[in-house]
Amino acid sequence: MMKKFLVLPGDGIGREVCEAALPVLDLLNLPIQCEFGEIGWDFWCQEGNAIPAATWHQIDMADAVLLGAISSKGKQAAEAELVPTLQGRGLRYTSPVLQLRQRLELFANVRPVWRLAGQGMPFRCAIIRENTEGLYAGFDRQGVPESLSDWLTHPNLARSGLDQAAISVRLQTRFGLERLFRYAFDYAGANGYSRVTLADKPNVLRESGQFATDIFLGIAAHYAGIEAEICNVDAVALDLVRQPQRFGVIVAENLLGDILSDLAAGVMGGLGLAPSANIGHGRAYFEPVHGSAPDIAGSGRANPAAMFLTIGMALRHMGFAAAADRIDGAVLQVVRQGRCLTPDLGGASTTQDMASAILQAVTRPRHALRASIV
Numbered sequence: 001m002m003k004k005f006l007v008l009p010g011d012g013i014g015r016e017v018c019e020a021a022l023p024v025l026d027l028l029n030l031p032i033q034c035e036f037g038e039i040g041w042d043f044w045c046q047e048g049n050a051i052p053a054a055t056w057h058q059i060d061m062a063d064a065v066l067l068g069a070i071s072s073k074g075k076q077a078a079e080a081e082l083v084p085t086l087q088g089r090g091l092r093y094t095s096p097v098l099q100l101r102q103r104l105e106l107f108a109n110v111r112p113v114w115r116l117a118g119q120g121m122p123f124r125c126a127i128i129r130e131n132t133e134g135l136y137a138g139f140d141r142q143g144v145p146e147s148l149s150d151w152l153t154h155p156n157l158a159r160s161g162l163d164q165a166a167i168s169v170r171l172q173t174r175f176g177l178e179r180l181f182r183y184a185f186d187y188a189g190a191n192g193y194s195r196v197t198l199a200d201k202p203n204v205l206r207e208s209g210q211f212a213t214d215i216f217l218g219i220a221a222h223y224a225g226i227e228a229e230i231c232n233v234d235a236v237a238l239d240l241v242r243q244p245q246r247f248g249v250i251v252a253e254n255l256l257g258d259i260l261s262d263l264a265a266g267v268m269g270g271l272g273l274a275p276s277a278n279i280g281h282g283r284a285y286f287e288p289v290h291g292s293a294p295d296i297a298g299s300g301r302a303n304p305a306a307m308f309l310t311i312g313m314a315l316r317h318m319g320f321a322a323a324a325d326r327i328d329g330a331v332l333q334v335v336r337q338g339r340c341l342t343p344d345l346g347g348a349s350t351t352q353d354m355a356s357a358i359l360q361a362v363t364r365p366r367h368a369l370r371a372s373i374v
C-alpha cells in the first residue's frame with residue numbers, strides 16, 4: 001500500500017540536507033508518496049506560529065514525517081523578530097521540535113550511535129532519550145512562587161529574594177517512565193542488544209533517581225535475557241568516549257539524553273553522522289540530531305549523511321528494511337572510502353558532492369555490506 005511521507009525541510013542546513021538526500025527515494029523506487037510542508041522560524045516571525053495549522057493537518061495524514069532542522073532563538077530574540085503587528089500580544093515561542101514531540105506524544109527519542117568506519121574499535125549502541133517530560137516538561141520560570149518557599153530552603157534564595165531566582169522542574173511520572181523503559185527493553189530485544197543502561201544521577205537526585213530506578217528494575221524483571229544496569233550519567237559520558245562498545249541501549253531523562261547524544265555524536269565523528277527517530281504509539285517523526293547550523297548554512301559545507309541515515313530510519317519504520325539497509329551501507333561505504341567527504345569529516349567536498357557519492361553507492365554497492373546502524 002502507498003505510504004504518505006511528509007517532508008518538512010525547515011531552516012538553514014535542514015533545507016540543504018533534505019534537498020541533497022531526498023533523491024534517494026526515487027532511486028529506491030518504493031511505494032511512497034512524498035509531500036512537502038511548511039515549518040520553521042519564518043512562520044513564527046510572520047504568523048506567530050512556527051507550525052502553521054495546515055502543516056498539523058498534513059502531519060495528521062502522514063505515515064511518517066521527516067524534519068530537516070529548525071532554528072530556535074531565546075525569548076528576547078523570538079519576540080523581537082515577530083512582525084510588528086504581532087509584537088506585544090504575549091505570543092510565546094515554543095520550539096516546533098518540542099511541540100511535535102509533546103503533541104504527538106512521541107515519548108521515545110531513538111538516537112543510534114555507531115562507529116563502523118574510521119579509527120578506533122567498531123561499535124554500535126543506541127541512546128533512547130525520554131522525549132516528553134523530565135526537564136523539558138514545561139515548568140521553567142523566572143521567580144520562585146511563594147507557595148514553594150517552605151520547601152525550597154536553599155540559603156541563596158534568602159540572599160537573592162524569591163523574585164531574583166529561576167526554577168526548572170524535572171518531572172518524571174510512572175506513566176512516562178514505564179512506557180519509556182518498556183520501549184527501551186523491547187528495542188534492545190528487537191535489535192540484538194543484551195544490555196540496557198539507565199543513565200541518571202541517583203547518587204544526587206536521590207528521590208527522583210530512586211523513583212526512576214525502582215520503575216526501571218520493575219520493567220527489567222519482565223526481560224529475563226537482557227541485563228539491566230544503572231549508572232551515573234557522568235560515568236556513562238566518560239565510557240561513551242573511552243569504551244563505547246560496552247553499551248547496548250542507554251536510556252536517559254530528556255535533558256540528560258540530549259547532552260549524551262551530542263557527546264555520542266562527537267565520538268562518532270560529528271553531528272553530520274547522527275540520525276534520530278521520535279517514536280510514539282502509532283506516530284513518528286524523523287530528524288537528524290543536528291540543528292540548522294547557522295554557522296555553515298548556505299556555504300555547501302553541511303554533511304548530508306545524517307539525513308540519509310534518518311531517511312533510512314523512516315523507511316525502516318514504514319516497513320522498508322531492505323531499502324534502509326541499502327542506505328546505511330552506502331553511507332558506510334562513502335565514509336570508509338574517505339573520498340567525497342564534507343569538511344567536518346576532514347574532506348573538501350560539498351554537500352551535493354558527498355550526497356552524489358552516497359546516491360551512487362546506493363545504486364552500485366561495492367560489496368554486500370551488512371551495515372545496518374540500528
Ligand code: NAD
Nearest residue numbers: 069070071072271272289290291292293295296302303344
Ligand atoms: P547545530 O547542530 O545546528 O550545530 C552545532 C555544530 O555542529 C555547528 O558548528 C555546526 O556547524 C555543526 N554541524 C551540525 N550539523 C552539521 C552537519 N550536518 N554537517 C556539518 N556540521 C554540522 O546546533 P546549535 O548551533 O546549537 O544550534 C543551531 C540552531 O539549531 C539553534 O537555533 C537550535 O535551537 C537549533 N537546533 C535545532 C534542532 C532540530 O531542529 N532538531 C536540533 C538542534 C539545534
Ligand code: IPM
Nearest residue numbers: 072095097098258261289291
Ligand atoms: C535536539 C535539539 C532539541 C532538544 C532543541 C532544538 C529543542 O537539541 O533534538 O537534540 O533540545 O531536544
Ligand code: MN
Nearest residue numbers: 258259262289
Ligand atoms: Mn540536542
